[in-house]
Amino acid sequence: MSANMAPSPPRFFDHHEEQLLHLTLDFTAPHPTTFYKVKLEGAHFAPLPPGPDLIGTAPYHPYGPMKESRFPGWEEIARLRSDSTFCSSAVIQSSNEVSRLAVKGVLFLETDVFQQESAERMLKEAKFYAAHLQELQGKFVPRYYGLWHAPVTQWGGEVLIAVMEWGGMRLSAFLHSEIATLARRFRIAEALDELHDHGVYHAQIGVGQERHILYNIETESVRFVDFSDAFAGHICGRQLPVRLFDSYPSRIQFGCREAYSIRQCLDLFGNRVRNRDDDQMNVALMHMQGLLARGVSRREALHLVGRTIDHWRTISGLQLKRRPVTENSIPLSADEIQIMKNY
Numbered sequence: 001m002s003a004n005m006a007p008s009p010p011r012f013f014d015h016h017e018e019q020l021l022h023l024t025l026d027f028t029a030p031h032p033t034t035f036y037k038v039k040l041e042g043a044h045f046a047p048l049p050p051g052p053d054l055i056g057t058a059p060y061h062p063y064g065p066m067k068e069s070r071f072p073g074w075e076e077i078a079r080l081r082s083d084s085t086f087c088s089s090a091v092i093q094s095s096n097e098v099s100r101l102a103v104k105g106v107l108f109l110e111t112d113v114f115q116q117e118s119a120e121r122m123l124k125e126a127k128f129y130a131a132h133l134q135e136l137q138g139k140f141v142p143r144y145y146g147l148w149h150a151p152v153t154q155w156g157g158e159v160l161i162a163v164m165e166w167g168g169m170r171l172s173a174f175l176h177s178e179i180a181t182l183a184r185r186f187r188i189a190e191a192l193d194e195l196h197d198h199g200v201y202h203a204q205i206g207v208g209q210e211r212h213i214l215y216n217i218e219t220e221s222v223r224f225v226d227f228s229d230a231f232a233g234h235i236c237g238r239q240l241p242v243r244l245f246d247s248y249p250s251r252i253q254f255g256c257r258e259a260y261s262i263r264q265c266l267d268l269f270g271n272r273v274r275n276r277d278d279d280q281m282n283v284a285l286m287h288m289q290g291l292l293a294r295g296v297s298r299r300e301a302l303h304l305v306g307r308t309i310d311h312w313r314t315i316s317g318l319q320l321k322r323r324p325v326t327e328n329s330i331p332l333s334a335d336e337i338q339i340m341k342n343y
């Protein structure tokens, strides 16, 4: 094969497992479509919640759910979403429980080259879920139920879907509502920090990419989605805990690009002062360096610096010494003094 020949499209129907699911997108076709679970060598996925057929909604518009009456047809959806997947939400209803799921997929796989490329990304993501996100599923990433393939459907030719736990509302919608309290924004930033502490770097988090972060107001949980560019083995070098600051540090000072980006998205760095005049931030950064130099783990050091910042903020009218600040000018919290004694 010559080097510039297009790769042949993935042949998912050569690799079906025994399991089936029936998905009805009942606004467009009255009968369920049978999907076969795709077998991926060495990859194990959780079994779907029990129940009869999955009932799905119209696909999402890039800006949110689409009204069924505005549905333009599957050919048009494939054209509109040519470089990405369509998304829909679906439910499994058993006698006493409703499981809400998210479905994303590609259409007309037998003919559409762009959708074939998206299928490759879905495949890459499925492998990443299996290899690196097992422990985090249901915690910071959705529970993932694998890839499912239908050689023929009533609604889009050959279709490949990924089925996962429904994660909640998109960050863009969340941030424009009254529910975006500081406590919830902290929770989201802390969730990303935890993902990094597990070595997972998402690679598509930041301003303009808010769709990859979901917040569920009913369960107060955060889910990161779309791991098609993610990688494992990240060693996070962030220098500040999740707190609200009066200024932006430089990216280099902060130490981790993605952890910085999420704080930017969540508006945790204010611009009330110039960063060189932000004594709390400067002292926190210096304090962090001091703890790391003493051999304190980064996780513990971040925790301690966070406690110290909280402590400062309980002291009304605290004025940190004007520059040059030294370690002796840092008021320490009680448990920090205790920890310092141990090092």
Ligand SMILES: [Zn+2]
Pocket: 196, 234, 235, 236, 237, 238, 256, 257, 258, 259
């Ligand atoms: Zn990091």
